Amino acid sequence: MAKVAFIGLGRMGNGMAGRYLDSGFTVAVWNRSKAKADDLIARGARWARSPADAADGADAVVTMVADDAASRAVWLGKDGAAGTAKAGTLAIECSTVSYGHALDLARELRGRGLVYIDSPVAGLPDAAASGKLTLLVGAEPADLVRARPYLTPLSTIIRHFGAVGTGTVYKLINNLMGAIQIAGIAEGLAIAEQAGLDMRLVLEAVETGVAASPQVIRHSKRMVARNFSGATFTAALRHKDAVYAVALAESLLSDAPLMGRAAVHAYDKAKAYAPDDDEGKMIEIVSRPKGAAT
16 A cells, blocks of 8 residues: 655645545654644544654655745755655655745755655645645656656646646746735725725626636635635735745846735735735735825
8 A cells, every 4th residue: 555644734734635545545644733633643644753754664755834944844854754765755745835945855855866746736725625636746757657646636637837846836826826816806895995886796896807817706705705714825825925936037037027026015014914814814904094094
């Protein structure tokens, strides 16, 4: 029976690890907080003392952590997974990291005999738990063939963009466009509210108009209702992704990425206001009327 080490059990990672259990894999799990693993342990997962312990004897190590620093720590830090993973082990990074980090990590892990694939995901926690994520993959073709049995439990769609790093490039593009859209709809709805428009009619127009997108439709209703329960993506994480994306844009584009920088600025404020709350709270930041006390 194939063995998977799954590292990082946040909103997305818990459901993803559960998919491996549902699919009959032997699963070892690690997270900074053991409490987030309790349900998986009850379903048959082995609790690992460290990323290194999780990776020991694994056929694939899958990570889903917050950022570059967390990724570096669980792979290459003290008790990191790379220290015990055997040669030929699949190293599948599902986290949203910077492009530079993806390339550096690939080089380091390949040097240790591991097979690195970047596979950030698109989808919400319910999709993670039901195996309906879209995977945005950067890998050598032969490596992707080897990895497919470990990717299919997570996904309904695998988009192979090319060599290692290309999946991360597209994920950063995707999340930057999301940041721009969410900041834009918050500003637009705030203008409508302060101008006294019928917000029921505004929502109807938004959802059926040319500016509609899945992001806009999902967030506009929640923003107008000020319903931020069950956060699926936080302001701090969106800010991190936008910063990584703008850094990539600045390395590739001759003109300044104005929209990206505007999104980073907006999420600077959102992160300061409510870093671990739902990113839809952007509406509360921009909806203060002109002349109101600070």
